[in-house]
Amino acid sequence: MSELRWHPLLGEWVITATHRQNRTFFPPADYCPLCATKKGGFPTEIPAPDYDIVVFENKFPSLQTPAPEPAIEGTEFEPVGLAEGACEVVCFSPEHNSSLAEQPVKRILNLIRVWTDRFQDLDSRPNVKSIFIFENKGREIGVTLAHPHGQIYAYPFIPPRIATEVDQARKHFAKTGGNLLLDIAASEIKDGRRIVAETESFVVFIPFFARYPYELFIIAKERGKTALTDFTAAEQLDLAIVLKKVLVAFDNLFGFSLPYILAMHQRPSDGEDYTPLYQFHIEFYPPLRTKDKLKYLAGSEAGAGAYINDTLAEEKALELRKLYEAVEL
């Protein structure tokens, strides 16, 4: 069962997906569904003895095409929508005990090209309004499979976080003619204290308004880069190197593989032109505030939507900048 239910207080869709209660939960390594299928072994999701990068439609999707019939009939006051779209799993390494940080730059570059292909495919589908590429890493984030992997959701609506960003960017553009994300990046570069790195094509920083201690933004510097499909080969390679160095810096922060959410924000897929006002960026939300303390989304964050950050972005950026600069390629 899967459907969209309208939340009238927040003005946003909630996706129900009851079949996901039965999804595979931390199986033993020999029964990992994201490993290649070894000859005579357990048949995994990947029907081959080896792979490089593989993408497949999720067995337990929150969104799918065609969408199943909703479990309940909607009303004018309680609208119900079809949970149509797509949910894909991205396996970027055949190694069960690995991580994105451990992949060579070449493989990260290849992953960027695969993401680009998937974005183009999903972007061309009429029922898709927004494509969200992400990685949940670590038990602290709630992953249910240890094998390193990312995901792609293709929504039939523009999800609230992207909608808010676009709305704010549109207001900023109307008022100043500027691109909000680029103006944020320019302000960070001018200040300098929260910058972690700057390359020819990207700027990396902990934002002034960080909600998590190690929240990190990677923003494309050239105006008009609203999605992966806007990048040149040189920009793809630059992004691969930046990602590699950020991920290694994260892992060196506390001396273990750092859990995080990687959230890629790209222009919506609703046919509008977002070129002047929106900008491709990646946001990282590591859930740790110290080596052994989690930053919980508790009363104020979950109940009131007001984040409380126990740290100063300027101090955390300095930590990450030193670690980033120490990464040698």
Next chain:
Amino acid sequence: MSQEQSIDAAAGQSSPADVREDIHKYTVPIEGDRKLYFYTFGDEKLELPEGAVLTEVKEAANV
């Protein structure tokens, strides 16, 4: 794999052409009427399942 081992020497090269390989995509139907895409790079030869169909890869317009 250690971090040191994972560092890719190719990243130190200046041109994308030095690390960029041809990309290929093979589409395979899997259980539950779903699609799976195998991506391969360069001359890489993988043992693909029966029914794998070579499919166009959509690269960025500027590459």
